[in-house]
Amino acid sequence: MGRMSDDPAVSDELPEYAERVLAVAERIPPGRVMTYGDVAEWLADGGPRQVGRVMALYGGAVPWWRVVRADGLLLPGHELRAMARYRDEGTPLRTAPRTAEGHLPRLDMKRARWDGREAPGNGRGDGS
DNA sequence: AGCGTGACGAGTA
DNA sequence: ATACTCGCCACGC
Numbered sequence: 001m002g003r004m005s006d007d008p009a010v011s012d013e014l015p016e017y018a019e020r021v022l023a024v025a026e027r028i029p030p031g032r033v034m035t036y037g038d039v040a041e042w043l044a045d046g047g048p049r050q051v052g053r054v055m056a057l058y059g060g061a062v063p064w065w066r067v068v069r070a071d072g073l074l075l076p077g078h079e080l081r082a083m084a085r086y087r088d089e090g091t092p093l094r095t096a097p098r099t100a101e102g103h104l105p106r107l108d109m110k111r112a113r114w115d116g117r118e119a120p121g122n123g124r125g126d127g128s
Numbered sequence: 129a130g131c132g133t134g135a136c137g138a139g140t141a
Numbered sequence: 142a143t144a145c146t147c148g149c150c151a152c153g154c
Contacts, residue, residue, distance in 0.1 A: 051135090052136055
């Protein structure tokens with residue numbers, strides 16, 4: 001491969017931006033979530049759509065269910081997978097007030113959103 | 129070059 | 142509460 005093509009980033013490893021996004025995703029503690037926009041903001045680079053693209057392409061290698069949309073809507077096509085994780089991790093969900101079917105719960109962003117400030121050691125911050 | 133699309137987000141109606 | 146619009150930026154046609 002002596003080809004020093006002008007594309008050093010296209011080798012066998014991911015683009016650096018993707019690496020950073022995945023690193024943040026890995027950093028999110030169980031039971032908590034970060035929005036695409038939060039990840040971008042935390043990285044101080046790119047935007048929610050760029051983070052979303054990375055997750056779509058390489059998210060399978062990290063806890064993808066902890067990177068969610070700002071509106072708390074579950075990832076279409078993976079609702080059940082994510083659901084199982086949330087139930088297992090105890091991620092705060094908002095149960096639909098109405099007992100309607102097909103109406104899957106959404107994340108309680110108010111409580112589940114994580115800023116990335118510090119480890120949740122004692123997650124007990126049941127914000128009343 | 130433009131144009132549409134997307135694992136987004138915030139604002140407005 | 143939902144629906145729609147616009148801004149955003151990378152990618153593919």
